[in-house]
Amino acid sequence: MNNEPLNISIMGRDFCITCPDDEREEILLAAAYLDNKIQEIRAEGKIVDSDRIALIAALRIAHELLVLRDGTDFDINEFRRRIASLSRKVDEALAHEDN
Numbered sequence: 001m002n003n004e005p006l007n008i009s010i011m012g013r014d015f016c017i018t019c020p021d022d023e024r025e026e027i028l029l030a031a032a033y034l035d036n037k038i039q040e041i042r043a044e045g046k047i048v049d050s051d052r053i054a055l056i057a058a059l060r061i062a063h064e065l066l067v068l069r070d071g072t073d074f075d076i077n078e079f080r081r082r083i084a085s086l087s088r089k090v091d092e093a094l095a096h097e098d099n
Contacts, residue, residue, distance in 0.1 A: 008093075010035050011050060015093035019085075030086065037061060 005016040006024055008031035019027050037057040047053050065079070 011038055011054065013097075015090070016096055017089045017093045019089060023085075027086075027089070034058075034061065 004018075006019055006027060008015050008017065008028065010031055017027070034057060037060055038053055041047060041053050041056050041060075047056060069076070069079075
């Protein structure tokens with residue numbers, strides 16, 4: 001685990017998280033991808049609540065992954081481990097921001 005914090009920005013909010021060195025670039029890419037999806041939904045103008053926008057973005061991304069899984073040898077257990085890891089990191093970032 002790297003002791004250097006990783007700064008990401010999602011929905012105009014900055015988060016500081018820690019992650020293993022070998023996942024830093026992937027986390028940055030994932031944060032940028034998520035933020036782009038959120039911006040697309042915001043631009044549609046149909047949803048204004050930030051929580052709902054984030055949920056719809058997450059559902060769209062999950063759908064994309066499931067579609068990709070059908071065409072490849074997708075390891076669902078690895079996917080679940082990665083999602084759990086990302087979820088912990090988001091929780092840590094939110095707890096850190098609240099302090």
